[in-house]
Amino acid sequence: MVGAIRRLGALFINGVWQLGFITRFFWLILVYSGQSFTRIHLTLRELYFSGVMSLLIILVSGLFVGLVLGLQGYETLQRYGASDSLGTLVALSLVRELGPVVAGLLFASRAGSAVTAEIGLMKVTEQLKAMDMMAVSPIARVVAPRFWGGVISMPLLAALFSAMGVFGGWLIGVVAIGVDDGAFWSQMQSAVDFRYDVLNGVIKSCVFGVAVALIAVFEGYDCVPTAEGVSRAITRTVVSSALAILALDFVMTSFMFRG
Amino acid sequence: MSRTTLDLWVGVFVAMGIAALLFLALKVGSISGSDIQAPYTLSARFDNIGGLKARAPVKVAGVLVGRVTEIRYDNERFQAEVVFSVDGRYKFPTDTFANILTSGLLGEQYVGLDPGGEDKLLAPGDVIKKTQSAVVLEKLISQFMFNKAAEGDTAPAK
Structure with missing residues (x-):
């Protein structure tokens, strides 16, 4: 009994300790960003590894999500004789929710885990310490470029996901099923507002980008420097990014799209 | 030399992302400020x-x-x-x-x-x-x- 309470307390204290550390870590990244931007090719390289390399999975999943939305949306809408609103349904659900969230989840498992593994292995092989010895800040040289690579690529990937999804919905709705092309686009355009829907979706994906990138670099930097510790850190990256994305999405949706 | 091809890919990626944003803004949505x-x-x-x-x-x-x-x-x-x-x-x-x-x-x-x-x-x-x-x-x-x-x-x- 006492042991259980003690474990609970330890868990809580550990959580608070980590929250404090991740905040300080975030601050350090911001402080060292300027220094790492002077060598911009480091960030560009990370943009390539986390952005360009995630393109394929994002585009393909976006297309499939759009196809499913088109099929499923048509199935429901045609019962009420409202199949012309298919475009509205597909575009609104993608731009507001599915685009940022699903792209964020995919990005966390595709790029976030890779970043954690890379930094974790650098720590295991004591490369980070070696950099410190040579008066090269590992945060400026290793962490900040990976963080910014993730933050920059996330909104772009989410926009590509949404665009691809709308294309998939169009493919199923207009080309395969035969919903009227003009009604599909015009109803979509009259329902989707640039500032209210599209811009809020972009803001969401930016926030997810910061969350996923921060969790990924933090877990890598903070991991226990053993093979097992690195594998645990990768698992934690994927799990906590997914939880963070879904929780943040709920909070932002309740602020952004009320009424 | 390999850094230039990398730059090219990053450029392509960013251009595609911006094109997707433009598509969402112009084709999917309507910019509400401009018509009024x-x-x-x-x-x-x-x-x-x-x-x-x-x-x-x-x-x-x-x-x-x-x-x-x-x-x-x-x-x-x-x-x-x-x-x-x-x-x-x-x-x-x-x-x-x-x-x-x-x-x-x-x-x-x-x-x-x-x-x-x-x-x-x-x-x-x-x-x-x-x-x-x-x-x-x-x-x-x-x-x-x-x-x-x-x-x-x-x-x-x-």
């Missing part, structure tokens, strides 16, 4: 606004001329006050009629304006005095039912 120019506000009081919401369209002869910006309850007149902004290119006479209409049977509700024949025009901030409330389906049905019931009472007496 130099807006001015008008307001109208209704007995019942039904399901009208902020950002609902304001139409004249079916053409979108503005949007509802605010809906509040006037506690002195016991009426709903609907404030809407209208495109500055369009002016309406003072005896304009404001209705709350529904697009389609189950569609969204919007404010429809019917211009009158007066020479004087509504100035920014003016209140439209002639209004007609939203049609509440339940009221319509109950009215119809009562009428039918009344017919049923009188029919056997004849």
